[in-house]
Amino acid sequence: MQMNSAVEKTPAEAAYLVAFDGDGLPSGPAWLDSQRSAARAAFVASGLPHRRIEEWKYTDLRNQLAAGYPPLGEAPLADVARFQEMIAASPFAGLDTARAVFADGVFRPELSNLALGDDVDILSLAECLDEAPDWVTSNLGQVMSRPDNAIAALNMAFARHGAAVRVRGRQEKPLELIFLHTASGHHTVTNRNLIVVEEGAHAHILESHLGASGQEYLANIVTEISVGKSAVLDHVKVQMEADGAVHLSDVNIWLGENANANSFVASTGASVSRNQVFAEFGGEHTNLNLSGACMLAGSQHCDTTLEVDHAVPHCTSRELFKLVLDDTSRGIFQGKVSVRPNAQKTDGKQMAQALLLAETAEFDAKPELEIFADDVVCGHGATAGDLDEEHLYYLRARGIPKREAMALLIAAFIGEAFDEVTSDDVREALAGFAGAWLDQHTERG
Amino acid sequence: MLDIKNLHVKIADEDTEILKGVNLTVNPGEVHAIMGPNGSGKSTLSYVLSGKEDYEVTEGSVTYDGADLLDMEIEERASAGLFLAFQYPIEIPGVPTMTFLRTALNAQRKARGEEELTTPAFMKLVKEKAQQLKVRPEMLKRPVNVGFSGGEKKRAEILQMAVLEPKLCVLDETDSGLDIDALRVVAEGVNALRSPDRAMIVITHYQRLLEYIVPDVVHVLSNGRVVKTGGKELALELEANGYAEFETEAA
Numbered sequence: 032m033q034m035n036s037a038v039e040k041t042p043a044e045a046a047y048l049v050a051f052d053g054d055g056l057p058s059g060p061a062w063l064d065s066q067r068s069a070a071r072a073a074f075v076a077s078g079l080p081h082r083r084i085e086e087w088k089y090t091d092l093r094n095q096l097a098a099g100y101p102p103l104g105e106a107p108l109a110d111v112a113r114f115q116e117m118i119a120a121s122p123f124a125g126l127d128t129a130r131a132v133f134a135d136g137v138f139r140p141e142l143s144n145l146a147l148g149d150d151v152d153i154l155s156l157a158e159c160l161d162e163a164p165d166w167v168t169s170n171l172g173q174v175m176s177r178p179d180n181a182i183a184a185l186n187m188a189f190a191r192h193g194a195a196v197r198v199r200g201r202q203e204k205p206l207e208l209i210f211l212h213t214a215s216g217h218h219t220v221t222n223r224n225l226i227v228v229e230e231g232a233h234a235h236i237l238e239s240h241l242g243a244s245g246q247e248y249l250a251n252i253v254t255e256i257s258v259g260k261s262a263v264l265d266h267v268k269v270q271m272e273a274d275g276a277v278h279l280s281d282v283n284i285w286l287g288e289n290a291n292a293n294s295f296v297a298s299t300g301a302s303v304s305r306n307q308v309f310a311e312f313g314g315e316h317t318n319l320n321l322s323g324a325c326m327l328a329g330s331q332h333c334d335t336t337l338e339v340d341h342a343v344p345h346c347t348s349r350e351l352f353k354l355v356l357d358d359t360s361r362g363i364f365q366g367k368v369s370v371r372p373n374a375q376k377t378d379g380k381q382m383a384q385a386l387l388l389a390e391t392a393e394f395d396a397k398p399e400l401e402i403f404a405d406d407v408v409c410g411h412g413a414t415a416g417d418l419d420e421e422h423l424y425y426l427r428a429r430g431i432p433k434r435e436a437m438a439l440l441i442a443a444f445i446g447e448a449f450d451e452v453t454s455d456d457v458r459e460a461l462a463g464f465a466g467a468w469l470d471q472h473t474e475r476g
Numbered sequence: 477m478l479d480i481k482n483l484h485v486k487i488a489d490e491d492t493e494i495l496k497g498v499n500l501t502v503n504p505g506e507v508h509a510i511m512g513p514n515g516s517g518k519s520t521l522s523y524v525l526s527g528k529e530d531y532e533v534t535e536g537s538v539t540y541d542g543a544d545l546l547d548m549e550i551e552e553r554a555s556a557g558l559f560l561a562f563q564y565p566i567e568i569p570g571v572p573t574m575t576f577l578r579t580a581l582n583a584q585r586k587a588r589g590e591e592e593l594t595t596p597a598f599m600k601l602v603k604e605k606a607q608q609l610k611v612r613p614e615m616l617k618r619p620v621n622v623g624f625s626g627g628e629k630k631r632a633e634i635l636q637m638a639v640l641e642p643k644l645c646v647l648d649e650t651d652s653g654l655d656i657d658a659l660r661v662v663a664e665g666v667n668a669l670r671s672p673d674r675a676m677i678v679i680t681h682y683q684r685l686l687e688y689i690v691p692d693v694v695h696v697l698s699n700g701r702v703v704k705t706g707g708k709e710l711a712l713e714l715e716a717n718g719y720a721e722f723e724t725e726a727a
């Protein structure tokens with residue numbers, strides 16, 4: 032990594048460096064402190080990523096973070112009613128779930144409902160750190176294939192709050208991790224989650240990120256997920272941050288032998304967002320399905336960056352991402368699939384499709400296949416197009432007004448990504464979520 | 477009900493004129509058949525009536541129920557009771573047939589100031605009509621027309637028509653691609669809609685359909701003009717002699 036001390040610090044970088052020297056830093060226990068200080072050193076050396084770094088070609092954080100986002104000090108005073116109202120707006124509100132709620136970064140037991148049977152441990156990371164169980168100490172910070180990246184480094188630098196979840200059997204209902212943002216002023220909220228799915232277990236995790244309108248925070252969230260031998264993970268995340276917010280997310284998935292992981296992300300919020308997913312195959316006969324949808328308007332910017340590392344033979348990976356882009360919004364898809372020399376019989380397919388609702392919207396796709404094995408089936412594709420005029424005509428010829436016809440066609444386009452989600456209830460909730468966006472959006476148009 | 481006067485139409489981005497002064501008057505309760513050689517402009521006429529944007533009207537007028545049809549949006553025409561059963565119905569992946577039908581029916585009802593149908597009432601209606609038209613329930617579970625055979629697509633068009641109960645039905649070669657039994661079922665479906673305040677324009681190449689759906693008037697469209705109008709016996713004549721007579725006229 033290049034030292035860029037000669038380069039002038041941006042306000043955002045300066046604010047983080049000031050925070051590194053301040054006294055509000057999380058501290059203890061020792062095993063975590065060493066990771067935190069290494070992360071701070073990494074950030075001091077690298078600064079914020081910018082467009083001359085290949086993986087950040089399209090998302091220039093040095094440029095896009097115009098202000099400083101110092102870590103949020105004291106969480107604001109409780110306003111339980113307000114939080115509850117926000118929770119009710121989660122797309123998953125109608126589902127029967129257990130809940131762990133984090134308001135402005137901090138775990139709120141009075142808003143949560145952790146009853147999920149004996150097979151699931153749900154801990155508040157901040158509260159368990161002093162006497163952390165082995166499954167936390169041995170995994171936290173370890174399920175990271177790219178710990179050096181800027182989001183991860185900044186996250187570790189301030190890591191203290193988040194959820195630590197261990198699933199040892201079949202979850203009877205989903206666990207929803209809810210992240211609410213209400214505090215005002217530019218600030219960073221850091222959350223770090225650890226999800227350990229033990230051998231043969233089946234985890235079902237939902238995440239919703241909800242922001243109060245008008246707020247301009249930066250949410251930095253890293254989730255480490257270890258999916259053990261023959262275990263199953265269903266993971267669905269919905270990002271509905273405030274319009275002016277920044278959402279920087281880094282999801283790391285490690286898969287053991289015979290494991291099945293299905294992770295989906297839907298985004299409609301934030302002015303700038305980046306979803307990184309790093310997945311690593313640790314055992315053979317493993318399946319990974321990554322999918323997602325984003326619906327953007329105005330000048331929103333959403334970057335999905337994936338890296339799938341086929342380190343062992345006989346594994347399957349599927350990626351399907353759908354983007355609906357209006358106005359001057361910009362959607363980015365970077366997908367890298369590496370197949371190492373010994374990873375024979377790898378089956379990897381990737382597709383990203385954008386629907387451009389305006390000529391001024393932009394879609395950038397950078398698929399990358401790095402294949403070092405010869406007996407593999409891999410493919411990728413990216414398409415961009417606008418709504419099919421013939422389809423629109425047919426629907427209107429049956430009396431469906433243009434706006435409604437557009438909404439039907441957009442829902443059909445995006446629905447193909449939702450189809451990747453296994454739970455019927457969750458899929459329906461996602462359809463409702465997309466429908467709400469379309470209603471709001473087409474009304475406005 | 478429908479009054480087409482001296483209608484001239486060309487393709488929007490080109491100069492080629494397709495309709496060259498069509499005149500046609502359809503009164504409530506009437507069934508008109510339009511026959512004519514390939515490429516004579518029959519589908520173009522039906523598209524222009526429905527409001528398809530690829531065409532440009534350069535001259536003439538179309539009055540529907542006293543209103544200027546050409547001034548109406550595509551969806552307004554549909555809500556006002558105009559229905560076009562397409563010669564080549566398209567597939568719309570991802571849009572479930574039932575969602576499509578319900579959205580269309582309720583949008584039309586809403587536009588006409590009528591109450592929207594409840595889901596159970598809607599389901600009952602569609603089931604009933606599907607049964608009459610021998611449309612398998614399994615087909616209704618698929619996205620609009622996706623994977624339907626040619627004949628199934630035509631039947632699905634008539635199902636849509638039966639559910640939407642339009643006032644002016646334009647059937648563009650609905651008979652082509654239908655097997656003998658399906659032709660009868662579809663014709664029965666169309667006849668069930670015949671009423672003193674509904675009218676139909678049936679575009680076809682074959683006398684056979686007109687045995688089932690007996691027309692009041694038959695027109696021959698050739699080279700963008702109505703070149704002959706007569707009673708139902710005209711269809712028989714055409715079946716016997718072809719269009720040679722008109723093609724010389726047009727040339």
Ligand SMILES: Nc1ncnc2c1ncn2[C@@H]1O[C@H](COP(=O)(O)OP(=O)(O)OP(=O)(O)O)[C@@H](O)[C@H]1O
Nearest residue numbers: 487494512513514515516517518519520521530563
């Ligand atoms: N969008 C278009 N672009 C180019 N040419 C067109 C277009 N639409 C119609 N035409 C031309 O206009 C003429 C009339 O076509 P139309 O489809 O109306 O004929 P038709 O009478 O319905 O024929 P058929 O009996 O084969 O269905 C044809 O020569 C056709 O090629």
Ligand SMILES: [Mg+2]
Nearest residue numbers: 518519520563
């Ligand atoms: Mg035709």
